[in-house]
Amino acid sequence: MGHGITEVIAIAGYEVIMRDVERQFIEDGYDSIEWSLEKLFEKDIIDEAPDNVLSRIDIEVELETAVANADLVIEAAPEQMDLKKEIFSDLDAFAPEHAILASNTSSLSITEIASATNRPEQVVGMHFFNPPVKMDLVEVIYGSETTDETANTASEFVESIDKTPIYVRKDVNGFVVNSVLGPFGDEAGWMVSEGRYEIPEIDAAMVHQRHYPMGPFELGDLTGIDVGYHIRKEAGKPIPPILEEKVEAEELGRKTGRGYYDYETGDGPDYESGQGEGVDTLRIEARIINEAAKLIGNDVATAEAIDTGLRLGAGFPEGPCRRADKIGLDTVLEKLESLYEEYREERYEPADHLRHLVESGQTGEDAGAGFYEYSDGAKRDYTTLKHTVESGLLEIKLDRPERLNALNEDLMNEIVHLLENVNLDEVWAVTFEGAGDRAFCAGADISGFSGAAPHEKEVTQMFTTVAEFPRPVLAKIDGYCLGGGLELALACDLRIATEAAEFGFPEINLGLLPGGGGTQRVIRMLSEARAKELVFRGNRIDAETAELWGLINRAVPRAKFEETVEAFIDDLVTGPPIALRKAKQVMNKGRDQDLDAGLEMEAQAFGLLLGTEDTSEGTAAFAEDRDPKFRGE
Numbered sequence: 001m002g003h004g005i006t007e008v009i010a011i012a013g014y015e016v017i018m019r020d021v022e023r024q025f026i027e028d029g030y031d032s033i034e035w036s037l038e039k040l041f042e043k044d045i046i047d048e049a050p051d052n053v054l055s056r057i058d059i060e061v062e063l064e065t066a067v068a069n070a071d072l073v074i075e076a077a078p079e080q081m082d083l084k085k086e087i088f089s090d091l092d093a094f095a096p097e098h099a100i101l102a103s104n105t106s107s108l109s110i111t112e113i114a115s116a117t118n119r120p121e122q123v124v125g126m127h128f129f130n131p132p133v134k135m136d137l138v139e140v141i142y143g144s145e146t147t148d149e150t151a152n153t154a155s156e157f158v159e160s161i162d163k164t165p166i167y168v169r170k171d172v173n174g175f176v177v178n179s180v181l182g183p184f185g186d187e188a189g190w191m192v193s194e195g196r197y198e199i200p201e202i203d204a205a206m207v208h209q210r211h212y213p214m215g216p217f218e219l220g221d222l223t224g225i226d227v228g229y230h231i232r233k234e235a236g237k238p239i240p241p242i243l244e245e246k247v248e249a250e251e252l253g254r255k256t257g258r259g260y261y262d263y264e265t266g267d268g269p270d271y272e273s274g275q276g277e278g279v280d281t282l283r284i285e286a287r288i289i290n291e292a293a294k295l296i297g298n299d300v301a302t303a304e305a306i307d308t309g310l311r312l313g314a315g316f317p318e319g320p321c322r323r324a325d326k327i328g329l330d331t332v333l334e335k336l337e338s339l340y341e342e343y344r345e346e347r348y349e350p351a352d353h354l355r356h357l358v359e360s361g362q363t364g365e366d367a368g369a370g371f372y373e374y375s376d377g378a379k380r381d382y383t384t385l386k387h388t389v390e391s392g393l394l395e396i397k398l399d400r401p402e403r404l405n406a407l408n409e410d411l412m413n414e415i416v417h418l419l420e421n422v423n424l425d426e427v428w429a430v431t432f433e434g435a436g437d438r439a440f441c442a443g444a445d446i447s448g449f450s451g452a453a454p455h456e457k458e459v460t461q462m463f464t465t466v467a468e469f470p471r472p473v474l475a476k477i478d479g480y481c482l483g484g485g486l487e488l489a490l491a492c493d494l495r496i497a498t499e500a501a502e503f504g505f506p507e508i509n510l511g512l513l514p515g516g517g518g519t520q521r522v523i524r525m526l527s528e529a530r531a532k533e534l535v536f537r538g539n540r541i542d543a544e545t546a547e548l549w550g551l552i553n554r555a556v557p558r559a560k561f562e563e564t565v566e567a568f569i570d571d572l573v574t575g576p577p578i579a580l581r582k583a584k585q586v587m588n589k590g591r592d593q594d595l596d597a598g599l600e601m602e603a604q605a606f607g608l609l610l611g612t613e614d615t616s617e618g619t620a621a622f623a624e625d626r627d628p629k630f631r632g633e
């Protein structure tokens with residue numbers, strides 16, 4: 001992973017020295033970086049020419065020279081404690097006093113690694129996921145002596161290279177992601193070993209009913225069955241017999257051509273959607289949730305950190321804590337209790353924190369609180385979006401980068417909840433943007449489509465709430481803006497995009513049509529010919545074309561994006577709030593009326609505005625040749 005980590009750090013603009021014990025290893029790593037940068041550049045994922053990025057990478061064999069001027073060292077040596085300790089002892093001797101020493105270990109104790117140095121307070125875990133260029137997550141792990149200052153610096157560094165950090169506040173085995181992911185394969189293994197289900201049945205159920213990206217056995221084959229086996233063995237945990245059998249038979253997964261599935265004579269995973277009927281998926285999910293509850297109860301991580309970790313690091317469709325709140329924590333607890341009753345195995349023993357939540361009535365979303373708060377008022381947690389209010393601007397970030405910010409039910413509900421509960425005295429304008437650097441939003445979440453009955457799809461409320469929000473709303477679009485994402489952008493009043501943005505309605509390719517107001521808004525906005533071209537053909541258009549067609553206000557180079565948005569926002573937040581609200585209302589409503597009715601609405605609004613203090617202030621400021629100060633009165 002060393003070269004992958006080097007690559008992401010160099011892309012972010014830092015000078016990096018890549019070091020390994022032999023020149024050949026480093027040269028191989030360098031070649032991999034070169035190849036990968038070319039690919040990223042070709043796909044428009046990076047703007048900078050590969051040679052420029054490469055110019056920030058130096059290579060070195062001598063450890064002493066390599067780290068002599070380092071501010072941060074990230075070690076990614078093989079996972080052997082003795083080796084790591086030796087390296088850290090050398091790093092301590094050679095690196096500057098202020099340098100932070102980080103380990104990319106995924107399984108070893110940070111505390112023990114740090115004990116090889118005289119600066120354990122400056123040693124921290126920085127666990128990247130493979131491959132670092134693609135995976136957004138980094139676990140920032142405290143050893144027992146790590147200071148907050150060190151962990152915070154590591155976390156800020158992770159953010160500065162466009163990755164998402166989560167804090168792992170104690171040095172527990174498996175950290176957050178692997179601990180919580182463990183039961184996914186483990187419990188599935190027990191269920192098959194007991195003869196209750198066939199392997200494809202469980203994989204089919206987890207993928208097609210519960211929407212995990214892969215089934216537990218399929219995942220085991222990919223990562224190597226022996227890997228999971230050794231981790232359990234070292235942790236002294238009982239091992240499901242099916243795992244043991246596979247390891248004994250040396251059927252270790254894809255790498256040996258055979259594991260739970262056959263990759264040599266067969267086509268690998270061959271389960272089908274209907275096969276998972278009746279599988280007790282709660283048994284697996286209850287154990288995952290229990291693991292999460294243990295981490296929270298032991299102050300290792302917050303529910304939010306766990307959910308972010310599992311979404312970004314393991315591709316979970318939603319975090320286990322959020323899912324638990326939907327299932328009901330009482331249901332989860334009951335399941336664990338009945339399993340414990342039946343098997344008397346430690347793995348089913350409910351976590352104290354889970355019991356505590358259930359006993360205090362915090363049983364999940366229906367009860368108004370569980371791992372998260374769901375009150376009707378302003379105080380509630382959001383799990384799929386981030387938002388801030390500052391200087392009159394509400395910034396909303398769609399926060400599902402691992403799904404290119406696709407709109408699922410939670411995200412749409414949370415947008416509605418936020419807009420309905422925000423304090424209008426503090427918000428004069430709103431922006432929407434997408435997390436990550438690839439997409440504004442790639443549409444409705446397709447993984448939720450299968451099995452939805454036609455009449456159940458009620459998606460328009462969110463788009464209407466945005467369109468009718470009594471403040472100007474601007475979409476900041478970088479990357480893909482597709483399907484429901486484009487519909488969201490069209491429900492906004494203004495749209496500014498980078499030249500890397502792409503627009504389209506791909507729904508027709510799925511046998512659907514835009515269902516969030518897209519057909520209606522686009523035909524009112526563009527010529528009929530262009531609107532129908534977008535909807536009928538399902539092709540994407542680039543930002544320049546979108547500007548030419550009148551779909552967006554501006555297409556600008558990435559370097560000018562923020563400043564262009566700021567100029568717009570500046571006018572909106574300092575503008576007269578009532579006049580802006582009325583203008584939005586009469587323009588939106590008037591569009592669908594005949595001219596006389598529209599003119600009538602406009603005249604009424606005009607008359608109303610004449611009596612406002614804002615109008616007096618506007619005219620006074622004009623006469624006095626100064627900037628007006630509107631107060632929305």
Ligand code: COA
Binds near residue numbers: 403482
């Ligand atoms: N719903 C759910 N997940 C989506 C998604 C959507 N609308 N769009 C993208 N994703 C997920 C992908 O499944 C993938 O997840 P994975 O890494 O677990 O496999 C991840 O986001 C990244 O997308 P990927 O397809 O690997 O990126 P790409 O650069 O190859 O392609 C797109 C990008 C946008 C062209 C492609 O993802 C796409 O066509 N998405 C669907 C768009 C669409 O039809 N939207 C309308 C829905 S009504």
